[in-house]
Amino acid sequence: MRISAGLKFLLCLLLLVGALETHAESVTVFAAASLSDSLDKIAAQYEKETHDKIVFNFAGSSLLARQIEEGAPADIFFSADEAQMDRLQNKGLVLAGTRKSRLSNLLVIIVAADGSLSIAGPRDLAKSSVGRVALADPQAVPAGVYAREFLTKEKLWNSIEPKVVPTANVRGALAAVESGNVDAAIVYKTDAAISKRVKIAYEVSRADGPKISYAMALLKDSPQPAASKRFLQCLDSPAAGKVFVEFGFIVPNAMP
Numbered sequence: 001m002r003i004s005a006g007l008k009f010l011l012c013l014l015l016l017v018g019a020l021e022t023h024a025e026s027v028t029v030f031a032a033a034s035l036s037d038s039l040d041k042i043a044a045q046y047e048k049e050t051h052d053k054i055v056f057n058f059a060g061s062s063l064l065a066r067q068i069e070e071g072a073p074a075d076i077f078f079s080a081d082e083a084q085m086d087r088l089q090n091k092g093l094v095l096a097g098t099r100k101s102r103l104s105n106l107l108v109i110i111v112a113a114d115g116s117l118s119i120a121g122p123r124d125l126a127k128s129s130v131g132r133v134a135l136a137d138p139q140a141v142p143a144g145v146y147a148r149e150f151l152t153k154e155k156l157w158n159s160i161e162p163k164v165v166p167t168a169n170v171r172g173a174l175a176a177v178e179s180g181n182v183d184a185a186i187v188y189k190t191d192a193a194i195s196k197r198v199k200i201a202y203e204v205s206r207a208d209g210p211k212i213s214y215a216m217a218l219l220k221d222s223p224q225p226a227a228s229k230r231f232l233q234c235l236d237s238p239a240a241g242k243v244f245v246e247f248g249f250i251v252p253n254a255m256p
Contacts, residue, residue: 024051025227028073030064031056032080032214033169034105034143034188038247039078042240052227060169062140068093068219075228078102078216078235080170081142085215095218098229100236103214104250106189107146107204110177112197117183119201122151125184126159134165134176134185142212143170147186149210174198188212190248206250214249 031039036058043054057064057074065084068074069091077094079085082101088094109125111117117129125133136144144166151157165182167173173185178197185198192200216235222228234240241251 024053025224026053026055027075027224027228027231028055028057029076029078029231030068030072030074031058031076031078032061032064032142033058033171034080034191035078035214036171037194038190038244038249041247042235042243046231046234050230052231054231060136060141062137062142063168073223074219075222075224076216076232076235077219078214079142080105080212080214081145082213082215083145084142085217088219089217093220095220095222095225098232099215099217101213101252102216102236103244104206104252105212105214105248106206106250107143107150107186107209107212108189108192108200109184109186109202109204110174110192110198111184111201112177112180113199114197117201119184121202122154122156122204125151125163126156130183131163132165132182132184133160133163134167134173134182136170136173136187137166137168138164139166141167141169143173143186143188146210146212150186150204150208153208153210193248 047054061079061081061084065087068077068088109119111119135147138144138148148157151160165176167176170187170191173187174191174195176182177185178195192198218228218232244251
C-alpha cells in the first residue's frame, strides 16, 4: 500500500509529539505560600517552552521542610527564610552548590479595606481598639517569625502576643483580615498587594525590619535532578527576576 506524502507528514508529526511527551518530565517544587502567584506565572511560561510539568506544593516553609525531612518526594525547595533551608542542609538533604538566596520582601500591617480602624504604626497594635492580630505561626513559619522579631525589637511583643491569632501560613493571616475574623495582621507586602479587601496601614522599612531572605535549592534526593536543575536555573534567570519584581518582591542585584 502506497502512503501519501501528507499521511507520511502526519505520522512523523505524531511520532514527534509522542517523543516530546515521552521526554517531558515532572518537577515538584515545595515553595513558601507567599510565592504562589509569582511562581505560577513563571511555571506557566516555562511549561510552554519546555513541555516539562511543574507541580507545586505551597505551604508554610516550616511545614514543607518537615515534609521533606519525612521523605516527601520533592525536587526543589524554595523557602521564605534561610533557617528552614539550614535545617535541611544540616541534615544532608540539600544538593551542595545549588543553594542561593534569591529574594527579599517587606513586612506590612494590614487592616480591612472597608474598615474604620486606624493604625499609624506598630505601637497602635497594642491599643485596646485592636482585639485580634493574625500572624503566620510566630514560632515556626518565616512570616510570623519575622513579625515576632520585629515586634520584639520594638519592645512590643509582650503586649501584643496575647492578641495573636496564629495561622498555618502568611496567606492564612491575610485571609483572616479579609474575612473580618481579626482586626489586623502582619504579612508580607507582596501578599497585601494581591487582595482588594485589605489595605496597608503601615509598611516596615528595610532599615527597621528584619532581614528577610528567600532561599532556593535543589534537593539531594530529587527524583528528576536534570529537569529540576533546569527549572532552578530558570528561577535564577533575569526573566524570572522580572516576574518576581512584578509581584513586589525585592530581587538583590536586579537591573532597574
